[in-house]
Amino acid sequence: MGRPPCCDKVGIKKGPWTPEEDLILASYIKDHGPGNWRSVPTNTGLLRCSKSCRLRWTNYLRPGIKRGNFTELEEKMIISLQSLLGNKWAAIASYLPQRTDNDIKNYWNTHLKKKLKKFHSILHPHHLGSSSSSDSSTSFQFFSKDYSSSYDRIRNLEHHHLIHQNSALNKFISSHRSSVGSNTSSTTSTISYASSTENISRLLEGWMKSSPNKLNSSTALKLKATQTEEKVLTNGNNNSKNNNHNTSNSGNNNLDDDKLLVKKVEVQESCNEDDDLISNEADYFESLLTFDNISNMACWEQKSSSDSTTIHGSTTSASPEEPQTTTTTAATTPIEDRVDSISESDRQGLIEDDQNQPPFSLLEKWLLDEATGQVLEEDPMEISPIF
DNA sequence: AACAGAATCAACCGCAGAGCA
DNA sequence: TTGCTCTGCGGTTGATTCTGT
Incomplete structure (x- = not known):
């Protein structure tokens, strides 16, 4: 026998929510704040289970949600963060405050995976036969493989790379969360009820602005899940403070x-x-994403394969879980140890060695671009006033 | 215009973990 | 320490919409 359903009550309604139900739920949360979902159906009279109420609020009624029309920057972020974090949609969503994990997950599954797969098929036409037998994770495997290959390099060079990433990412997050005043009235391609939920959401925005505590409790739940990832980043920042030779050498790092x-x-x-051979097709993708670095990787891959060399003696699996594993390994290793383990001479050697490595990965490039302010300037995200 | 297949996305399901008594 | 409750997450489903023929 399986686990009993969470909503085993007779008469629990399933399926799409009606505007009336949304209003009831929204007004209730307006009065009581998000949380204690178990009591929501009872107190509101909604014939919905608690999970359904929470999901409806989190994904659709919560103010500040932007729907549809993912920007190029958002696509970049999703691809980069997915490579770094794996399918941790909640964690990824925390870096895209206007997007829900469900939305990102759907967008990844319906759009980005296909794009990456297509791009892979262009870069690796000889792999088409073999990839045909694989599932939809092929594109990710391609991406994660390249990413994993470069990840060892990142780890070895992180005394300046990771610190750079951390500061850039934290700067990005803080800058967006502190952004105020932009209207969130995104144009939705979905008419009919989607627009009505948006209206309900907007109705609540005024309340949310005046109820920061309630909002914080809502967003805190979201952000809580990503504390691990952010802690890793924070550790990097702390590390940069604790290791003066790293930060004080920022000039050298820039040179590097x-x-x-x-x-x-x-x-x-x-x-x-x-x-x-691939430039025409690649141009198409570059109009969507900045994939020049992936292209470079492919070039490097060809180059390295002819040399039959292995990056730092590491071989990486192409399984989707792999990026998480490597990330976790790097994240769980005390950063002091990792940084201190790199002597000055080793570092120089690594830098020289790095010149034989593939160029920056997408994430690295994005972070570097962002660090110079290019990304924000070219495509500033609209952030709800609530953030 | 009608149909079929593909694409999209809201919602559900079940598991895992945190919190609490 | 244990067991229970509640919440959050990620995978998956299925209804709806879109697109091509």
């Missing part, structure tokens, strides 16, 4: 980054001939 970027351009140029 410059070297790497120069190398990246060199590799890219060296691959231009090979890129000709």
Whole structure:
């Protein structure tokens, strides 16, 4: 026998929510705040289970939710964060405050996986036969494989990379959460009821603005799930404070980054001939995403495969779980140990070694771009006043 | 216009973990 | 320490909408 359903009451309604139900739920939460979902159906008279109420609030009625029309920046973020965190949709959603985990998950499954898969098929046409037998995770495996390959490199160079990432990401988060005043009236492609839920959501925004505590309890639940990831980032920042030689060498790090970027351009140029075959198709994707670095990876992959060399002696699995595993490994290792374990000479060696590595991954590039303010300037996200 | 297949996305299900007595 | 309750998360489903023929 299986586990009894959470909503074993007779008469529990399922299926789409009606505007009336939304109003009841929204007005109740307006008065009582989100939480204590178990009591919501009882107190409201809604013939819905507590989970359904919570889901409806979290994904649709909660003020500040932006629906549809994912921007290029958001796509980049989702792809990058998915590579870094795996299918931790709640964690990913915490970096996109206007998006729900469900929305991101759906967007990934319906759009981004296909895009990556198509892009993979363009970059690796010889893999089409083998990939045909695999499932929809192929695209991710391709991406995660490349990412995992570069991840060891990131770990070894994180005394300047991770710190850079942390500061950039934290800056991004803080800048967006402190953003005030932008209207969240996003244009929704979905008419009919979607717009009515948006209206309900907007109705609640005024209340939410005047009830920061209630809002915080709502968002805190969301952010709580990502404390682990953020702690990793925070540790990196703390580490940068605790290791003066790292932060004080920021100039050197910049030089290192410059070297790497120069190398990246060199590799890219060296691959231009090979890129000709795919450039037209790649242009299409570049209109959606900045995939030049992935293309570079492909070039590097060809290059490295001919050399039959292994990155830092590491072989990485292409399983979807792998990025999480490697991430966890890096995250659970005390960052002091990791940084201190890199001597100055080793670091120089790593930097030299890095010049034989593939160029920056998408995430690295994004973070570097963001660090220079390019991303925010080119596509500032609309953030609800509540954040 | 009608149909079929594909795409989308809201909602459900079941598991895991936190919190509490 | 244990067992229970509640909440959150991620995978999946299925109804609806879209697109091509």
